[in-house]
Amino acid sequence: MHPQLNLQTSGLTARYGPVEALHATDLHVNAGELVAVLGPNGAGKSTLLRRIVGLVQGAGTVHFGGSLLPDTDPRGCTMRGVVLVPEGRGIFGPMTVFENLDLGAYLERDKAQVRARMEQVFDLFPRLKDRQKQLGGSLSGGEQQMLAIGRGLMAAPKVLLLDEPSLGLAPRLAEEIFVTLGELNKSGLSVLLVEQKAPLALQLATRAYLLAVGRVVSEVTPDQIRSPHDLARYYLATN
Numbered sequence: 062m063h064p065q066l067n068l069q070t071s072g073l074t075a076r077y078g079p080v081e082a083l084h085a086t087d088l089h090v091n092a093g094e095l096v097a098v099l100g101p102n103g104a105g106k107s108t109l110l111r112r113i114v115g116l117v118q119g120a121g122t123v124h125f126g127g128s129l130l131p132d133t134d135p136r137g138c139t140m141r142g143v144v145l146v147p148e149g150r151g152i153f154g155p156m157t158v159f160e161n162l163d164l165g166a167y168l169e170r171d172k173a174q175v176r177a178r179m180e181q182v183f184d185l186f187p188r189l190k191d192r193q194k195q196l197g198g199s200l201s202g203g204e205q206q207m208l209a210i211g212r213g214l215m216a217a218p219k220v221l222l223l224d225e226p227s228l229g230l231a232p233r234l235a236e237e238i239f240v241t242l243g244e245l246n247k248s249g250l251s252v253l254l255v256e257q258k259a260p261l262a263l264q265l266a267t268r269a270y271l272l273a274v275g276r277v278v279s280e281v282t283p284d285q286i287r288s289p290h291d292l293a294r295y296y297l298a299t300n
């Protein structure tokens with residue numbers, strides 16, 4: 062464990078024009094930890110991840126590895142190893158799988174490094190290797206999600222922020238992707254995982270923050286959530 066790689070938000074808020082969509086949020090991810098953020102539609106989960114990497118403006122701070130992350134500077138965040146895999150995947154449809162992956166490493170000038178990272182991604186997702194010349198837009202939903210994660214990994218993240226990787230996927234594919242996420246986490250990658258499918262996320266997470274209407278309402282461990290009723294109880298108790 063490397064405590065210096067801890068990600069920590071303090072009083073983090075986010076606003077869209079005059080509307081504050083995320084209110085003073087304090088959370089952290091220890092080095093090597095996989096932490097989930099659960100919550101209903103519109104709770105502010107994507108806003109939280111987008112705010113951490115500076116895609117949305119607001120107040121508060123994010124520290125990573127003991128230093129302050131630059132505010133509203135997504136490129137600077139990527140350079141420091143804080144990498145977002147966005148909701149909806151953000152694949153470039155008219156570009157090939159290879160080109161999409163290559164884009165993920167846009168900050169790396171060393172071509173040998175880029176090739177080595179791509180080999181790692183192909184080891185993790187052999188389907189992407191088979192389809193590297195295929196256009197991103199022609200992939201299935203599950204393959205596109207693999208590509209989105211692969212592209213994130215090409216940036217050599219120290220902490221990966223994942224926004225609803227299971228969205229729109231058949232349960233078996235979602236499971237497959239979560240198995241790979243578990244492997245990545247076991248290999249030392251820290252993960253902040255936004256999910257609506259709580260049981261899936263809680264298989265991997267050591268802790269989860271429950272978000273509702275732009276606020277963290279509770280922090281739980283997987284053993285506290287054995288059924289959807291438990292989850293509802295935590296929401297009701299705090300609302």
Ligand SMILES: Nc1ncnc2c1ncn2[C@@H]1O[C@H](COP(=O)(O)OP(=O)(O)OP(=O)(O)O)[C@@H](O)[C@H]1O
Binds near residue numbers: 077082104109
């Ligand atoms: N670009 C935007 N401009 C204005 N308001 C926005 C914008 N994006 C999100 N919001 C608002 O911010 C709030 C939080 O949205 P957000 O997308 O973060 O929720 P979410 O928890 O990710 O929801 P979902 O589960 O549907 O993905 C919502 O009320 C939403 O309408």
Ligand SMILES: [Mg+2]
Binds near residue numbers: 106107108224
């Ligand atoms: Mg969202």
